[in-house]
Every structure is written in structure tokens, then in C-alpha cells.
Amino acid sequence: MTDVVTVDEHGRYRLRLERHLDHARSEVWRALTSVRCPPRLAQVAPRADPPRLLEYRTGDTAVRWEIADDGRAGSVLVFTQVCGSRQDGVDEMGWWLTALEVLGEWLDGDTHTDFPRRARCMIERCRCAFG
Template sequence: MLGTLATTDDGRYALRFERRYAHPPEKVWRAITEAKHLRAWFPAVVDFDLRPGATLRFLPTAEQVRRYGMTEDQAATGEITRVDPPHLLEYTWDAEVLRWELTADGVGGCRLVFTNVFDDRAMAAPAAAGWHAGLEVVAAQLDEREIDWSPWERADALTGEYVGSID
């Protein structure tokens, strides 16, 4: 289930992922907003203040420091732009927009649509691979399956697949 890439009306790029989970929106909401879950898959250290207009601060993970030479104090900022628990969360991360939509499926599960909007086309394949790997970790967390692999290594492995599918 690869993500897709589209050009927005204003000339930006939107990566879109759709996933179905056999878990209610409330449980998936916790996986995408609570620090104890985010640490396993989100590509930054962030704690959410789930109020519209709240400022977010994104810090590098230990793996980003190791892999990319980032310093632990390199922070990015963002803002919560829309929030309707457990159905909608939208926020900025510097110039990017991240939008999480959860819809109950009527049989105890839900559909997640995640969209990441950004300016630089060159980041599409690596970003898609990273989000894809992160969503695999979310699925494992929800199903209470052990994660015995690195999402970073998984993203590296998926990048070539995304280069071929969205370029």
C-alpha cells in the first residue's frame, strides 16, 4: 500500500496514505498523538498540546543525530491548526502541513488518511518511505505486535520503491 503523490492547487506536493485498522479511532488517535507511542515511529521528538493555535516544537531524535549529524538542540516549530479528537488533527512543521483524518468504519475499526504537504519535490520519495515505515510501526503498535526492526532501515529499503512509483 504505497502512498501517492499529487500536486496541490498552489503548486506544492501532497503525499497521501490511506490505511485501515481493526481498531477504533480513539485507539488510533492515541498512537498518533501520545509521546509514548510517537517515540517508536515519529521522525522527531514532539509532545502535542492539542489546542488550536498551540505552538509545537520538533527536536531531532537520537537516530537523526547519529545518522545526519544533527545536534540535539536543532528545533523546528509548528502550530496546531485544526483538532477534533479523535477524528482530525492538522498541524504545521515549519513550512509543511501534516493532516491526520480518522473515520470509524462501522465495524469497530477505522480508516486513517494521512497527508503531508511540502514544497520540495526532491524530498517526496524519502519522505514517503519514512512515513510508510512509520505507519507500519503504528499498525504493529495497534496490534500489539513486537517491533524487532528499525523504521529507519525500513525507510531506507522503501526509498527505491518510492523513487520508482512517484517520480
Template sequence: MNPHSDTLGPADDGRHSVLRMERRLAHPPAKVWAAITQPAHLANWFPSEVTLELKPGGAMGFHFPGDEGPGMTGEVTDAEEPRLFAFSWGDDHLRWEIAPDGPDGQGSLLTLEHTFGDRFGAASFASGWHLCLSALGQFLDGGPAEVSQDAGELHEAYLEQFDLGRGEVTGDGIRFERQLVRFANKVWAELCAGEEPLEGDTAPDGFLADGISAGPVTSVWAPTSLTYAVHPKGEVRWEFVEGTGHGARLVLTQTGVMDDAEAVLAAWHARLERLAGQLLES
């Protein structure tokens, strides 16, 4: 399936984002309804084990195989067979709507709306649901759900489609936040290229962008952060924090930008695009 049929937009409250995905399925709404509401069917394609009371206000539980602990909880918010099933999952909300489709009405148009607060996680959510919906289609067709895990290409396609790689000008500086497809230790090794940075040294080339004159490293905590001075009175900070589970979340900032913020933003955007390509090959 092509990710270009899927959309990301703001929620009505202005604080959340809504991922909207549509899939046409060659099966009647009643069959699709069973596949998205019955735990035994969900086990074939949904990303976690699910327990639920299929009624508004009913409790839900989500548990990923192999994870210790009680798992996450949610609540059914809508259950209108065979048209609408919606529920909370932690702080997120998922709405599944089924409409008859096709000339005889024996197919279905399934629409998923996922509302969440972490806009920069949207590419992870979209690529994950993309694979789940592919598995749902295989399950409905009567075959085993055999969907290959994304090595990063699908994630990056959604990141580009949703324009999540663009940074922003912030006061006297710039800021990027980007979900990566590899974890911090792997990204750190790619950036260092065998040259471990030390305080007082010039930052390795991997941490630089074209046209950015690097001064000495002022702080380094491998593999989670590196800060170095830049001319005339600013600093660049690379920080890797917890992301969506697909890899590290990079937060990159530069201060002291002053009058050339757009040029600096473009330079760092190009650098991070190159890094994303390198990580796909690693």
C-alpha cells in the same frame, strides 16, 4: 504494505506537493486517536520525540534523539477528537484523519496528507512514513514496533511510482534533480571507479551517458561537483547537494543540447537509472 496505494499530487496553491497515504487498522478510532496524539504513544512509532498542546494554536516541538540543539517547532492547526489532528512541522503541514471502518465500525481508516515544498524529496517522505505507519500498526496490535530501515529499495519504488526520475528540457539544455539513497562520497566513488578526475582530463566513464561525447574536465570539487565540456558548445555538470537526509541530492545539467534535447534527455535518464541500481547494490 504496497506503496502503490499511496499518491502524490499538486497542492491547491500549485507550489507545493501533497503525499496522501491510507491505512486500514483493526482498531477503533478512539484507540488510533490516542496513538497519534499522545506523546507517550507517539514515542513508539513517530520519527521524532514530540511535545504538544492538543488544541488549535497549541505549540508543538520535534526533536530527533541524538541531535543537538532545540529541534524543530510547529503548531496544532486542527484537533477534533477522534476525527482530525493536523499540525505544521517547520514549513510542512501534516493532516491525520480517522474514520470508522469495517462492517461494525470498530476498525479505522487512517489517512495522512503531508503537504511540502520539496517535490523531489517525495520518495524519501513516502518511504519514511511507510515505515512509521507499519510501526504504528505493530504498536496498535500490542507488539513492539520492529520495522527494518529501508536500504533504498522502498525509496526507489516510490520514486518510480511518483515518476520523480524524469528530467526536463530547459532552454538549450536538460536538467535532472534526483534524490539518491547514498551520500555524496559513496556516489562519487561509484562514478569514479578508482579513477579520480583531474582538470584537463576526460571525465571518467561513470560520469558519461551513451551518445554524449565528453571533452575535458573544466572543474572538479570532489566529492560534490564535476563539470566537463561536450561537443560542440556545451557542458555537463554533476552536482551533489544536501537532500532529505536519505542521501545526496543530484542535480545534473547539460547545456548546448540544441535540436536533440529529447534524445539527450533519454540518454541521461537511462544513465541515472543504471546508477540508482548500482547504488542499491553497494
């Protein structure tokens, strides 16, 4: 697991989350496409190259999932988000950290998660840490 937050030369926030998963790329793709996006991205047409790439763009925000085989039976998921404002970056960081946790749980067969509550808690933690 690797999590990195950076600010580029234009002041945009970039979140990069990497997860090693014990599931094939095709399984990750199926689960990934069932994870809810934040409401402001839900209506944006994605760019997709199944089962390797899924990307959404709207305004100054871009989210991207890349899935690669890990050379064994699993895969590596790299999620990136670029957004123009600090507050959006901090709030959405909590959303995406939760989404990746839930994605891993779904892949492991646990479909009984309280995503909204967990996301609110993680967003608050991110606000405290980075706000």
C-alpha cells in the same frame, strides 16, 4: 489501502495514504500520538481534535491525520502531506509509508520494529521510484 501522489497547480507535492484498520478510533489515536514525526516537524505545535484530527504545519509543509469510524469495530485513517519541494516529498513519502506500517503493527501488539532501518530502506525505494 489507497496511496496517491499528486502535484498541485503551485508545484507542491501531495501524498495521500488511506488505511482501513481493525481497531477503534480511540486506539488508533493513542498509537498515532506515539509515532515519531520527522525531526523538522517535531518542534511544531500541532492542531488537534482528539480522536479525529492531528495536524502539523511548518513552512510549506503540512501533515494531517484524520481518523473516522468505519461503521464496524474498526476505523479509517487518512494521512495527507503537502510539501513544496519534490525531494522533500519523495523522502518524506518513505518515512510516512513506514510510519503507517509500524502504526498498524503497534496496534496489532508488535512493538519490536526497527523503524529507522525500515524507514531508510523505504526512503531509498521511493527515491528510486520517483527520484
